[in-house]
Amino acid sequence: MHYTYIIYSSSADRFYIGSTSDEISQRIRRHNAPHRGFTSMANDWRLVYLEQFDSIQQARKRERQIKAWKSRKRVEKLCGFTMP
Numbered sequence: 001m002h003y004t005y006i007i008y009s010s011s012a013d014r015f016y017i018g019s020t021s022d023e024i025s026q027r028i029r030r031h032n033a034p035h036r037g038f039t040s041m042a043n044d045w046r047l048v049y050l051e052q053f054d055s056i057q058q059a060r061k062r063e064r065q066i067k068a069w070k071s072r073k074r075v076e077k078l079c080g081f082t083m084p
Helices: 025-030 058-069 072-079
Strands: 002-009 014-020 045-053
Touching: 002 025, 002 058, 002 072, 014 025, 014 058, 014 072, 025 045, 045 058, 045 072, 058 072
Parallel strands: none
Antiparallel strands: 002 014, 002 045
């Protein structure tokens, strides 16, 4: 299966939107492992939203759609995310 996912870091107070064909738990572990890139700023990323697709093309299309919103509020609403 293929996925579009959103992860959140409370220490960075940031969301990351991505897509993958990997197992989702494995992908999140890689985000939390030492590396270079956007998610390297924190190591407390947790899954807050997941959609499943039959093809990677569909998952990437959905990822681009969400990123095109450029709205944290819309992402929060999609995730059912509320700030304390």
